[in-house]
Amino acid sequence: MFEAVAFYLFAFLTISMFYIAVTTSQALYALSALAAGMIFISAFFFILGADFLGAVQIVVYSGAVMALYAFGMMFFDTTRDVKEKQGNKAIVIGLSVISAVLVVLIVSAPIIGSNIEAFYPVTEGAGNVQEVGMVLFTKYLVPFEVAAVMLLVAMIAGIVLAGKKMDLSLTLMNEQEILEMREESKSKKVLP
Amino acid sequence: MELFLYTALFSPLVGSLFAALFGASPKSKIAGIVPSILLGVSFLSSLVLLILVMMTGHTIHVEMMTWMATGDLYIPFGFVVDQVSVTMMIVVTLVSTVVHVYAIGYMDHDKGFNRFFAWLSAFVFSMMVLVMSDNFAGLFIGWEGVGLCSWGLIGFWYKKESATWAANEAFIMNRIADLGMLIGIFLIYWNTGTLQYEEAFAAMPSLDTAVLTWMGIFLFIGAMGKSAQFPLHTWLADAMEGPTPVSALIHAATMVTAGVYLVVRANPLYDLIPNVGLFIASLGAFVALFAASMALVNRDMKRVIAYSTLSQLGYMFAAAGLGAYWVALFHLMAHAFFKALLFLGAGNVMHAMHDELDPFKMGGLGKVMKGTFIMMTLASVALAGIFPLAGFFSKDLILEVAFIEHHFIIYAVLLLTAGLTAFYSFRLVALIFHGEDRYKHFGIDPHEAYRFMLVAMSPLLLLAVIAGAFKMGYFNMVTELLPATEYHVHSATTYWIMTIGTQLFVIAAIAYAYKKYTSKDIKVPDGTSKMENSFGYKLLINQYYIPHFYENYIVKAYRELSEVFWTKVDQKVVDATVDGIANIFYQTGEKTRDMQSGNLSTMLKWMVAGMVVLLSLAVVFGLAARHSGEIKTFLSGLGV
Amino acid sequence: MEIGLNHYLVLSTILFAIGLVGVMRRKNLLMLFFATEILLNSVNISFAAISHYYGDLTGQMFAFFVIAIAASEVAVGLGLLIVWHKKHNNIDLDSMSTMRG
Numbered sequence: 001m002f003e004a005v006a007f008y009l010f011a012f013l014t015i016s017m018f019y020i021a022v023t024t025s026q027a028l029y030a031l032s033a034l035a036a037g038m039i040f041i042s043a044f045f046f047i048l049g050a051d052f053l054g055a056v057q058i059v060v061y062s063g064a065v066m067a068l069y070a071f072g073m074m075f076f077d078t079t080r081d082v083k084e085k086q087g088n089k090a091i092v093i094g095l096s097v098i099s100a101v102l103v104v105l106i107v108s109a110p111i112i113g114s115n116i117e118a119f120y121p122v123t124e125g126a127g128n129v130q131e132v133g134m135v136l137f138t139k140y141l142v143p144f145e146v147a148a149v150m151l152l153v154a155m156i157a158g159i160v161l162a163g164k165k166m167d168l169s170l171t172l173m174n175e176q177e178i179l180e181m182r183e184e185s186k187s188k189k190v191l192p
Numbered sequence: 193m194e195l196f197l198y199t200a201l202f203s204p205l206v207g208s209l210f211a212a213l214f215g216a217s218p219k220s221k222i223a224g225i226v227p228s229i230l231l232g233v234s235f236l237s238s239l240v241l242l243i244l245v246m247m248t249g250h251t252i253h254v255e256m257m258t259w260m261a262t263g264d265l266y267i268p269f270g271f272v273v274d275q276v277s278v279t280m281m282i283v284v285t286l287v288s289t290v291v292h293v294y295a296i297g298y299m300d301h302d303k304g305f306n307r308f309f310a311w312l313s314a315f316v317f318s319m320m321v322l323v324m325s326d327n328f329a330g331l332f333i334g335w336e337g338v339g340l341c342s343w344g345l346i347g348f349w350y351k352k353e354s355a356t357w358a359a360n361e362a363f364i365m366n367r368i369a370d371l372g373m374l375i376g377i378f379l380i381y382w383n384t385g386t387l388q389y390e391e392a393f394a395a396m397p398s399l400d401t402a403v404l405t406w407m408g409i410f411l412f413i414g415a416m417g418k419s420a421q422f423p424l425h426t427w428l429a430d431a432m433e434g435p436t437p438v439s440a441l442i443h444a445a446t447m448v449t450a451g452v453y454l455v456v457r458a459n460p461l462y463d464l465i466p467n468v469g470l471f472i473a474s475l476g477a478f479v480a481l482f483a484a485s486m487a488l489v490n491r492d493m494k495r496v497i498a499y500s501t502l503s504q505l506g507y508m509f510a511a512a513g514l515g516a517y518w519v520a521l522f523h524l525m526a527h528a529f530f531k532a533l534l535f536l537g538a539g540n541v542m543h544a545m546h547d548e549l550d551p552f553k554m555g556g557l558g559k560v561m562k563g564t565f566i567m568m569t570l571a572s573v574a575l576a577g578i579f580p581l582a583g584f585f586s587k588d589l590i591l592e593v594a595f596i597e598h599h600f601i602i603y604a605v606l607l608l609t610a611g612l613t614a615f616y617s618f619r620l621v622a623l624i625f626h627g628e629d630r631y632k633h634f635g636i637d638p639h640e641a642y643r644f645m646l647v648a649m650s651p652l653l654l655l656a657v658i659a660g661a662f663k664m665g666y667f668n669m670v671t672e673l674l675p676a677t678e679y680h681v682h683s684a685t686t687y688w689i690m691t692i693g694t695q696l697f698v699i700a701a702i703a704y705a706y707k708k709y710t711s712k713d714i715k716v717p718d719g720t721s722k723m724e725n726s727f728g729y730k731l732l733i734n735q736y737y738i739p740h741f742y743e744n745y746i747v748k749a750y751r752e753l754s755e756v757f758w759t760k761v762d763q764k765v766v767d768a769t770v771d772g773i774a775n776i777f778y779q780t781g782e783k784t785r786d787m788q789s790g791n792l793s794t795m796l797k798w799m800v801a802g803m804v805v806l807l808s809l810a811v812v813f814g815l816a817a818r819h820s821g822e823i824k825t826f827l828s829g830l831g832v
Numbered sequence: 833m834e835i836g837l838n839h840y841l842v843l844s845t846i847l848f849a850i851g852l853v854g855v856m857r858r859k860n861l862l863m864l865f866f867a868t869e870i871l872l873n874s875v876n877i878s879f880a881a882i883s884h885y886y887g888d889l890t891g892q893m894f895a896f897f898v899i900a901i902a903a904s905e906v907a908v909g910l911g912l913l914i915v916w917h918k919k920h921n922n923i924d925l926d927s928m929s930t931m932r933g
Contacts, residue, residue: 022863031866069910072862072913093849095800096852098804101845104844151900157911162910792928
């Protein structure tokens with residue numbers, strides 16, 4: 001009973017938050033709604049017994065990602081409205097619903113249709129974090145390391161992209177401009 | 193011995209390819225000399241083979257390689273040298289060697305010198321394939337090969353509209369006939385199961401006469417086209433647009449006789465169907481007279497000789513149709529020599545007269561061109577059939593055959609034709625070489641041809657004179673393969689009356705021609721004289737209005753039909769369909785261009801749409817795969 | 833009233849649809865990133881739910897990797913966004929039409 005109440009409550013909250021995030025024209029509202037939605041999603045993880053995943057969800061999204069977006073938004077002129085030309089609503093919503101249903105259908109059809117056995121069954125008498133740790137550092141060690149490298153690369157990419165001179169495009173400049181730019185950077189004694 | 197066979201067969205090909213190497217470069221003597229030498233080699237090989245066949249009586253049969261082998265069909269590239277084919281080989285290689293050497297001089301100033309020799313040698317190769325093949329398929333290849341080379345050589349001066357027209361006419365006429373030939377070959381294969389001469393002919397006696405008759409008729413249609421028999425004869429006269437050596441080689445000595453060769457080769461078939469043979473003989477006699485009558489009045493030197501060729505081909509068919517195959521072949525050989533000589537002589541005259549063809553504009557050339565004069569006169573004598581030249585032995589023999597076989601109408605027609613032949617031949621000689629020097633009015637300064645051209649012609653002259661002497665030796669050799677019927681008139685008196693009578697008739701015709709055409713008041717006809725306005729003359733000079741008829745009733749009708757098909761069927765249906773398909777793509781492209789607006793948002797929408805389509809497909813096929821058994825039973829229930 | 837796997841799957845479908853609507857309708861590049869986050873999270877819910885109802889940890893593992901990918905996507909995407917903004921001084925999707933065919 002408690003579970004059902006929690007599920008419906010959080011389902012309602014998540015859907016409404018995400019709906020606001022998608023429809024509002026204010027970037028700040030959208031950001032706040034998204035952050036709220038993320039936290040509500042972590043509630044589902046707790047209900048499902050995936051405690052560690054829920055914690056990660058809160059830490060990563062509400063902490064890291066939202067902070068990143070917030071910092072990113074500081075660079076933009078968020079007060080200026082982006083003109084949103086609305087296309088045909090029915091098509092957009094229809095397509096979305098159909099594709100979502102199809103995706104879920106395809107993913108869930110084999111699960112419902114046949115008895116599948118668990119690859120890595122939940123260990124009796126161990127907490128979720130312990131289980132996750134055991135599987136993550138045995139069976140999924142290599143993907144885990146790869147993911148770590150990927151995060152590192154993404155971090156460096158973020159730094160470099162947001163760094164200096166990235167507003168210039170070498171492909172869109174002609175040679176004269178490139179030369180001028182080089183001269184300029186030499187005179188400033190800064191690496192190009 | 194196979195070595196000689198292959199040498200004889202392939203050296204013209206090598207020569208042709210060699211000359212073709214220089215096809216695009218300016219004239220070089222070597223492109224003419226090398227093919228000529230190679231043809232000489234081919235001739236010598238043929239000679240060796242002839243001597244071998246003559247002395248030992250053996251025939252050589254080789255199978256170079258398999259050409260087609262599918263199921264029951266087996267066609268090899270097989271070649272046979274027997275008494276018949278070796279005769280043809282000798283004729284072909286000898287005449288073509290002479291013509292090649294002659295052409296080095298004749299084509300001296302022509303830009304297409306190298307190209308000419310490539311075509312000419314290719315022709316000889318095709319002709320050798322035609323005569324040496326041991327099956328109908330190989331014969332057909334050679335048949336088409338000579339047709340192609342003939343097209344290339346008639347239209348050699350392709351910048352002249354009339355030449356290309358004549359080339360196309362010859363090609364198309366021959367294709368019409370070749371269809372008949374092809375049907376004949378199919379019939380043979382269908383009924384005998386093989387295309388090899390020996391096996392096919394061996395299987396024929398057991399077949400139904402009706403089938404054999406159809407085979408004979410269809411094969412003869414092919415022969416009619418190649419040998420320009422009525423009603424497919426018009427192309428031969430027009431083919432004179434080609435260079436004169438070509439006329440000498442192809443349209444007098446070799447290619448046009450291929451039809452006769454085919455009938456001779458298929459003698460076991462024609463022996464079984466004497467009715468068709470009689471038809472061939474009658475048609476031959478008719479063509480002999482028909483062509484000779486057109487030659488009487490024509491004012492184009494080469495066309496006169498072409499009609500004469502046509503007429504002589506009629507003789508050959510008359511003989512072959514009556515079953516006297518060896519006589520036909522003998523006349524073919526003798527005719528090749530003197531007719532080629534006549535053409536080459538005409539070539540000399542043309543050179544001297546700067547390509548003037550009207551004999552009325554010549555006259556008195558005998559004084560300037562002694563060598564040519566003698567050669568052409570002797571060739572004409574041989575053609576007329578005066579004793580003891582070649583024509584006497586071969587042509588009189590045909591007359592005798594007709595007489596002995598009791599076909600007196602054919603005999604009478606051929607006899608009359610013999611007189612006409614003598615008349616028009618000497619009309620030509622008289623107009624060209626005797627009488628007043630009319631060419632002076634046209635400011636032409638004639639000169640004799642190169643000496644080596646005359647020397648090259650001399651073997652032909654020699655053979656035209658003495659070929660009759662080989663009659664018995666030839667008879668002994670060739671009758672090992674062909675039916676050996678000796679034709680002797682039963683009573684000696686009748687024989688002598690016939691022979692001397694014929695001779696006197698011919699001589700009278702010659703004398704009349706000389707009298708009429710050496711007189712001093714021969715003028716260039718200008719359409720005012722009484723004779724030129726007579727109905728007979730008009731009929732003859734217009735070739736019995738047959739080209740006119742073809743042009744107006746067949747070509748025009750066909751053209752109109754084609755126009756209808758072009759405007760109605762091709763443009764409205766075929767083109768419209770093709771354009772429609774193209775238009776669909778074009779329009780689709782026009783319409784879907786908007787998709788590529790470069791707008792990221794639009795692209796995202798399209799991406800989602802595409803994803804939906806793919807996912808639906810995945811679901812549909814997934815369900816179909818899962819329920820394939822049920823779908824099958826359902827479909828089979830529907831009767832699919 | 834028992835909450836089963838189907839409930840979670842329906843919830844996931846709804847969130848996925850919302851995310852797709854966002855992807856297709858918003859013209860603001862930043863909103864596009866938000867919508868992408870929604871898509872990823874809707875999938876995460878199904879993963880966690882399936883993992884729970886089948887007693888298998890694989891679903892959770894995948895959810896972890898999805899989060900990692902989402903994080904790096906944000907980092908790189910935001911970097912590109914800043915570059916674009918510096919260059920064109922806007923983040924309007926309609927202005928991005930250099931790929932026009």
